[in-house]
Structure formats: structure tokens, C-alpha cells
Amino acid sequence: xxxxxxxxxxxxxxxxxxxxxxxxxxxxxxxxxxxxxxxxxxxxxxxxxxxxxxxxxxxxxxxxxxxxxxxxxxxxxxxxxxxxxxxxxxxxxxxxxxxxxxxxxxxxxxxxxxxxxxxxxxxxxxxxxxxxxxxxxxxxxxxxxxxxxxxxxxxxxxxxxxxxxxxxxxxxxxxxxxxxxxxxxxxxxxxxxxxxxxxxxxxxxxxxxxxxxxxxxxxxxxxxxxxxxxxxxxxxxxxxxxxx
Numbered sequence: 001x002x003x004x005x006x007x008x009x010x011x012x013x014x015x016x017x018x019x020x021x022x023x024x025x026x027x028x029x030x031x032x033x034x035x036x037x038x039x040x041x042x043x044x045x046x047x048x049x050x051x052x053x054x055x056x057x058x059x060x061x062x063x064x065x066x067x068x069x070x071x072x073x074x075x076x077x078x079x080x081x082x083x084x085x086x087x088x089x090x091x092x093x094x095x096x097x098x099x100x101x102x103x104x105x106x107x108x109x110x111x112x113x114x115x116x117x118x119x120x121x122x123x124x125x126x127x128x129x130x131x132x133x134x135x136x137x138x139x140x141x142x143x144x145x146x147x148x149x150x151x152x153x154x155x156x157x158x159x160x161x162x163x164x165x166x167x168x169x170x171x172x173x174x175x176x177x178x179x180x181x182x183x184x185x186x187x188x189x190x191x192x193x194x195x196x197x198x199x200x201x202x203x204x205x206x207x208x209x210x211x212x213x214x215x216x217x218x219x220x221x222x223x224x225x226x227x228x229x230x231x232x233x234x235x236x237x238x239x240x241x242x243x244x
Contacts, residue, residue, distance in 0.1 A: 017176040022154050025180055028147030032183040035136045039191045042129050050126065050201055053083075057208040060084035064215035070095070070223045073216070083122040084212055090114045091216050104224040111220055112213070119209040126205060130198050137192035144184020151177025 018029055061084075067073035074092055091111050098107045155173030 017172070017179050021176045021179075022151060025147045025151045025154075025176060028143055028150075028180050029183055032140060032144060032147075032180070032187045035140055036183075036187040036190070039133060039136055039187065039194065042133060043190075043194045046129055046198055050198070050205065053126065054201075054205055054208065057084050057205065057212065060088075061208065061212050061215060064088075064212060064219065067219055070219050073219050083118060083125075083209075087115055087118050087209075087212055087216060090118060091220065095220065104221075107224060108217060108221060112217060115213045115216065119206065119213065122209060123202065123206050126202050130195055130202075133191045133195040133198070137188050137195055140184045140188035140191065141181075142184070144181040144187075147180025147184070148177045151180060 018026065021029070063076040064073050067076055070092075074088060091114065094111050094114050095107070098110060152174060155177065158173055
């Protein structure tokens with residue numbers, strides 16, 4: 001019995017418990033630490049990306065709100081970078097393609113269709129990487145629990161071989177096993193919090209896209225009523241006017 005006690009690990013610091021753990025528990029711990037590092041890396045990268053994207057969108061919405069005509073909006077916003085400027089350029093392309101269209105309502109529908117596709121693509125792009133956070137948040141506790149179960153099984157096997165229930169024999173193995181659960185929670189809790197935070201922020205970002213779309217459609221509708229884009233021959237304009 002004394003020989004068994006002497007062989008037990010005395011260093012119950014996290015590093016000491018890791019070094020004394022079984023190879024399977026070690027693999028679980030390493031995986032959870034890597035998952036935690038990945039979680040914080042995604043948080044840093046996505047936070048910076050979202051911050052700059054929302055700032056560019058606010059600037060573009062401000063430029064559109066100050067524009068009185070489409071030509072002025074194009075000059076103010078098309079030189080900017082990002083998806084907001086892409087919305088302006090896509091609208092201008094559709095207006096040029098629809099310059100000889102008869103129905104202004106049809107023009108607005110096609111512009112709105114283009115803008116909705118850009119908005120959806122921007123939302124998908126901004127959500128990229130957040131799925132990893134959701135996966136880590138949902139699976140890390142179970143991975144840690146697996147390491148704990150495996151470690152406790154080994155502890156019970158050690159108890160059986162030692163033929164004793166002395167706490168000094170049982171405690172180190174159980175402590176090593178519970179460390180895996182602790183690491184699982186350390187990886188999972190920040191991942192869940194960050195996923196929820198990014199979900200709310202990206203929803204706000206998409207709301208900015210809706211605001212930009214409304215501004216663009218308002219300017220386009222204003223210029224359509226003025227006939228600024230009507231490049232049809234005079235005969236067709238008179239026929240369309242008479243039909244209305």
C-alpha cells in the first residue's frame with residue numbers, strides 16, 4: 001500500500017494533472033484547448049471585420065441620405081469600398097440596362113431584386129465562421145464529459161488494482177478527469193456567448209443594408225418620376241404617356 005501511495009501524482013496543478021493523465025484524456029484536453037484558441041481567434045477577426053463593415057455602411061447611408069438625385073448619389077457613394085458601394089454600382093448598372101423600359105415600377109422591382117441578392121450575399125459572408133462557434137459551444141461540454149468519464153473509469157480500475165478506497169489514491173485520478181470537464185466548459189461558454197453576440201450584431205448589420213436599400217429605392221423612384229432615366233424615343237414616350 002505505501003508503494004502505491006508513493007507512485008501517485010502529488011502535483012495537482014492543472015499542468016501536473018495533465019502530465020499524469022491518460023493518453024485519451026490528454027488528447028481530449030489538447031483538443032479543447034485548441035478549440036478555445038480558435039474561438040478567441042474567430043472573435044478577434046470577426047469583431048474587426050464587423051466593426052469596419054458597419055462603419056462603411058453608416059458612411060454610405062449618410063452619403064445616400066444627403067443626395068438629391070441619382071447622379072449625386074452615384075458620385076458620393078460609388079467611390080467607396082465594401083458591399084454598400086457594390087449596391088450603388090449594381091443599381092446604376094440596372095438603371096442603364098433599363099433605360100428604355102416602359103414601366104417605372106418594373107425598373108424599381110429589378111433594382112430591388114439586385115439589392116436583395118447583394119444583401120443576402122453580404123449576410124452569408126458575415127456569418128462565415130460563426131458556425132464554428134456554434135459547433136464548439138454545443139459539443140465542447142460533451143467532449144470534456146467524455147474525457148471525464150474515461151478518466152474516472154481509469155481511476156476505478158486503479159482502485160480495483162490497489163484494492164483500497166483511500167482518498168489519497170482516488171482523488172488524483174478523479175481530479176485529472178474533472179479537469180477535462182472544466183476545459184470543456186471553458187471552451188464552450190465563451191463560444192456560446194460570442195455566437196449570440198455576433199448573431200445580434202449581424203442582424204443589425206443587415207438592418208443597415210435594409211436602410212441603404214430604402215435610400216437607394218427612394219432616390220431612384222424620385223428620378224424615375226422626374227424622367228431622368230427615360231431614354232426612349234419621343235414616339236414611345238408619347239404612347240406610354242397616353243396609355244397612362
